[in-house]
Amino acid sequence: xxLKSNLHNLKEKYKGTKMAPAFNAIHTFLYLPNEITHNGTHxxxxxxxxxxxxxxxxxxxxxxxxxxxxxxxxxxxxxxNTTLESMSGFLNANFWTLDNFGVGxxxxxxxxxxxxxxxxxxxxxxxxxxxxxxxxxxxxxxxxVPLIVPIDIPLWxxxxxxxxxxxxxxxxxxxxxxxxLNPALTIRAFLFFAYPTWMSGDKVWVKGAVEQxxxxxxxxxxxxxxxxxxxxxxxxxxxxGYEVMDMFFGFIPGSVGxxxxxxxxxxxxxxxxxxxxxxxxxxxxxxxxxxxxxxFNFVVDSGWITESSKFYGLMSTTFWHHLVIGGxxxxxxxxxTDPVTASQTNKGKWIYGFLIGFLSILIRVFNxxxxxxxxxxxxxxxxxAPTIDHYVVQGNVKQRMKRLKAKTA
Amino acid sequence: xxxLSKKDAQLITDPLADNNPITIQVLGICSALAITAELxxxxxxxxxxxxxxxxxxxxxxxxxxxxxxxxxxxxxxxxVAALVIIVDLVLKAFAYQLSKxxxxxxxxxxxxxxxxxxxxxxxxxxxxxxxFLDGIGNSVxxxxxxxxxxxxxxxxxxxxxxxxxxxxxxxxxxxxYAIGYENNGFMIMPPMALIxxxxxxxxxxxxxxxxxxx
Numbered sequence: 001x002x003l004k005s006n007l008h009n010l011k012e013k014y015k016g017t018k019m020a021p022a023f024n025a026i027h028t029f030l031y032l033p034n035e036i037t038h039n040g041t042h043x044x045x046x047x048x049x050x051x052x053x054x055x056x057x058x059x060x061x062x063x064x065x066x067x068x069x070x071x072x073x074x075x076x077x078x079x080x081n082t083t084l085e086s087m088s089g090f091l092n093a094n095f096w097t098l099d100n101f102g103v104g105x106x107x108x109x110x111x112x113x114x115x116x117x118x119x120x121x122x123x124x125x126x127x128x129x130x131x132x133x134x135x136x137x138x139x140x141x142x143x144x145v146p147l148i149v150p151i152d153i154p155l156w157x158x159x160x161x162x163x164x165x166x167x168x169x170x171x172x173x174x175x176x177x178x179x180x181l182n183p184a185l186t187i188r189a190f191l192f193f194a195y196p197t198w199m200s201g202d203k204v205w206v207k208g209a210v211e212q213x214x215x216x217x218x219x220x221x222x223x224x225x226x227x228x229x230x231x232x233x234x235x236x237x238x239x240x241g242y243e244v245m246d247m248f249f250g251f252i253p254g255s256v257g258x259x260x261x262x263x264x265x266x267x268x269x270x271x272x273x274x275x276x277x278x279x280x281x282x283x284x285x286x287x288x289x290x291x292x293x294x295x296f297n298f299v300v301d302s303g304w305i306t307e308s309s310k311f312y313g314l315m316s317t318t319f320w321h322h323l324v325i326g327g328x329x330x331x332x333x334x335x336x337t338d339p340v341t342a343s344q345t346n347k348g349k350w351i352y353g354f355l356i357g358f359l360s361i362l363i364r365v366f367n368x369x370x371x372x373x374x375x376x377x378x379x380x381x382x383x384x385a386p387t388i389d390h391y392v393v394q395g396n397v398k399q400r401m402k403r404l405k406a407k408t409a
Numbered sequence: 410x411x412x413l414s415k416k417d418a419q420l421i422t423d424p425l426a427d428n429n430p431i432t433i434q435v436l437g438i439c440s441a442l443a444i445t446a447e448l449x450x451x452x453x454x455x456x457x458x459x460x461x462x463x464x465x466x467x468x469x470x471x472x473x474x475x476x477x478x479x480x481x482x483x484x485x486x487x488x489v490a491a492l493v494i495i496v497d498l499v500l501k502a503f504a505y506q507l508s509k510x511x512x513x514x515x516x517x518x519x520x521x522x523x524x525x526x527x528x529x530x531x532x533x534x535x536x537x538x539x540x541f542l543d544g545i546g547n548s549v550x551x552x553x554x555x556x557x558x559x560x561x562x563x564x565x566x567x568x569x570x571x572x573x574x575x576x577x578x579x580x581x582x583x584x585x586y587a588i589g590y591e592n593n594g595f596m597i598m599p600p601m602a603l604i605x606x607x608x609x610x611x612x613x614x615x616x617x618x619x620x621x622x623x
Contacts, residue, residue, distance in 0.1 A: 154589055154591075156589070156590075157591070160593075168604060172607075172611065190595060193594060193595040193598060194593040194594050194595035194596070195591055195593070195594065196594060197591075198591075
């Protein structure tokens with residue numbers, strides 16, 4: 001008997017019992033169901049929820065693989081095993097080595113497994129309690145989570161955060177499609193506020209740097225590893241330390257999958273082409289960031305702020321460099337466009353996206369405690385998205401009323 | 410029959426569960442979020458509120474027939490303010506460190522909705538004994554939630570209970586900390602208290618479906 005009929009039989013056997021949703025989910029995740037609708041006329045469309053989510057995951061896979069290479073690369077650089085001549089292009093031979101990949105692979109895969117394992121277990125648990133089908137909502141979140149955490153985050157912290165994010169961020173509101181906040185960002189925000197030492201600083205972005213630190217603290221004679229992110233350096237008024245092209249290609253320390261702006265850009269184009277990501281949100285978010293960056297540049301150019309100011313480093317950053325450093329690109333393409341938590345109206349999407357970009361850079365510059373602002377900006381705008389939609393709809397209603405009055409008068 | 414009649418006993422037991430001031434009436438949330446990061450502060454707050462509410466209810470109940478209804482709110486405020494000042498001064502005299510931790514929140518007992526709510530809803534219409542029981546019941550219901558929230562927040566946020574380390578020493582890395590456990594900094598922050606209260610409400614309502622309103 002094939003796996004498919006086995007699964008089908010299992011599903012039939014458990015029909016009506018408490019465990020039915022679990023088997024159902026596995027069956028329909030792997031195969032199309034045997035049963036289809038019999039009567040009536042139907043329009044068959046391929047873009048159901050599962051297909052949509054799989055497309056997003058496909059867009060993320062390059063970032064994930066790049067993240068594995070980068071994790072190994074940052075580790076090897078920090079420990080003096082390899083060097084990179086700057087500006088040697090995206091297909092740099094020192095970067096794309098099997099050794100880098102191997103080091104990164106064994107660090108990233110556990111993150112993915114924990115994220116999916118804990119998240120899906122909770123989804124299935126809730127499906128059984130609430131007696132409904134398992135929803136696919138966690139597929140994308142489960143892939144996003146390992147991409148937005150530092151490489152060295154302890155797995156149990158990730159598990160706790162995923163459990164918190166799925167339950168408090170999503171299930172309490174009624175599950176997939178009902179959540180107010182983006183679950184992946186809820187998970188990251190939880191980690192950020194609960195375990196700040198593991199989510200920021202100059203150690204966590206490089207595999208092994210924290211352990212090295214502990215060994216030094218224990219009295220061993222080793223060199224401390226510093227893997228400051230670009231944003232971290234700038235926030236402290238230091239030079240970025242990387243060429244712009246390196247930042248664009250992603251050969252910089254950062255969360256696992258968010259460093260390569262190039263791959264994220266390609267993924268964004270792919271999502272727009274597949275009509276899954278909203279180009280309005282992505283474009284307006286970039287515009288918002290550029291406007292805020294220009295304002296800050298203008299303030300610096302006019303000499304309204306002295307070089308000794310603690311905001312000088314980030315404010316004087318050339319405005320478009322903001323797009324390639326930190327998690328801005330990743331957040332814009334994968335998180336801001338989340339169809340559940342974003343604005344639904346077209347006009348609303350412009351406002352929503354613009355404010356995300358605008359606030360991201362604002363938080364980035366003015367909040368030294370949280371050197372990356374895109375997470376908080378998106379979460380904040382998630383909360384305001386329904387309000388924006390409400391006023392867009394009301395505005396439309398008012399306009400049509402006016403037109404109606406003009407016609408009938 | 411015992412000490413209390415069935416009706417009187419209900420005054421104490423109802424606010425503990427099905428008519429809890431925090432989880433059902435959603436009153437007194439402000440202090441519940443602000444001071445529950447430590448169990449000790451929660452306990453002192455609970456006792457303070459019990460003192461103010463129990464005594465205040467009796468005083469208001471005794472005066473209920475001579476208070477002109479037009480100025481009853483001001484009279485209630487004076488009673489509660491006087492009692493709160495007593496609590497505040499006692500804390501300052503005998504537990505100075507604790508009164509520092511509780512800071513303005515002792516003073517803010519005056520504005521705690523539970524107290525004015527019970528004065529208005531119960532003490533103005535009932536005799537002193539029943540009012541006393543009602544005050545005790547409601548403040549115990551308030552205190553129980555405070556202690557539950559405080560327990561989880563202090564245990565998970567600081568690894569201590571009543572200031573005594575129970576999970577080991579985070580600096581010397583003993584106990585749970587030896588295997589990589591770390592305190593959850595989010596638990597200390599007020600937003601997490603809101604979430605903990607929310608989870609308590611969630612559990613309570615899923616146990617008793619009658620509490621769910623549309």
